């Protein structure tokens with residue numbers, strides 16, 4: 520089942536105002552890491568899966584990319600992307616990434632930023648991505664860390680009576696599949712996969728593993744969002760860089 524939660528108006532309003540604040544996990548933890556592992560954007564063709572409002576597409580163009588194709592399931596996101604991050608070398612398509620068919624195109628770099636945990640069939644997606652990469656092309660993605668998605672309700676901090684975070688609970692790790700979380704609204708669906716599945720599927724589909732990052736906050740993030748100190752206790756995200764064999 521493909522859930523399009525970003526077209527739920529209550530969810531979208533909350534999410535959009537969070538991202539507009541510029542004070543988020545994306546800004547201080549995830550995006551700096553994704554950007555740090557890209558070899559170069561200069562002259563490259565980029566596919567951004569789950570592109571959201573096109574901020575990263577725009578970043579690619581600003582850093583010399585030849586062209587970017589952004590794909591997102593959400594009409595809300597694509598409308599904003601076309602409005603806020605429009606450029607003649609960026610195209611946006613509103614489509615589930617699982618349904619993307621581009622028989623005559625291959626890309627130098629495929630990025631997916633915090634969208635893969637919404638995808639039910641990871642193996643099919645990675646096969647598709649591998650087919651869309653040029654030889655030596657890079658696939659870089661971030662996803663919620665398996666230690667975050669493992670427990671059934673993804674409600675992981677164990678707190679004392681004053682609300683202090685005592686420790687992080689961890690369970691159900693080997694039980695892959697659907698999780699339902701309350702995130703602004705009930706019923707946000709994500710998919711849990713083990714680290715071995717995340718990595719071995721890439722290898723099975725012809726990609727060579729290059730780097731794994733479990734990011735912490737950049738220093739400015741710790742000043743603006745003190746709770747990011749908790750990334751030292753457990754990582755929220757995992758970023759994986761792989762390359763298509765030649």
Ligand SMILES: C[S@@+](CC[C@H](N)C(=O)[O-])C[C@H]1O[C@@H](n2cnc3c(N)ncnc32)[C@H](O)[C@@H]1O
Pocket residue numbers: 521522525545568569570571572574575590591592593596614615616617631632633634637638
């Ligand atoms: C957390 S947001 C990240 C957006 C963007 N990558 C960024 O970093 O700003 C996740 C995005 O994935 C999109 N998404 C979720 N499931 C998808 C699917 N099956 N196909 C394409 N996009 C999807 C959502 O609509 C949303 O825009």
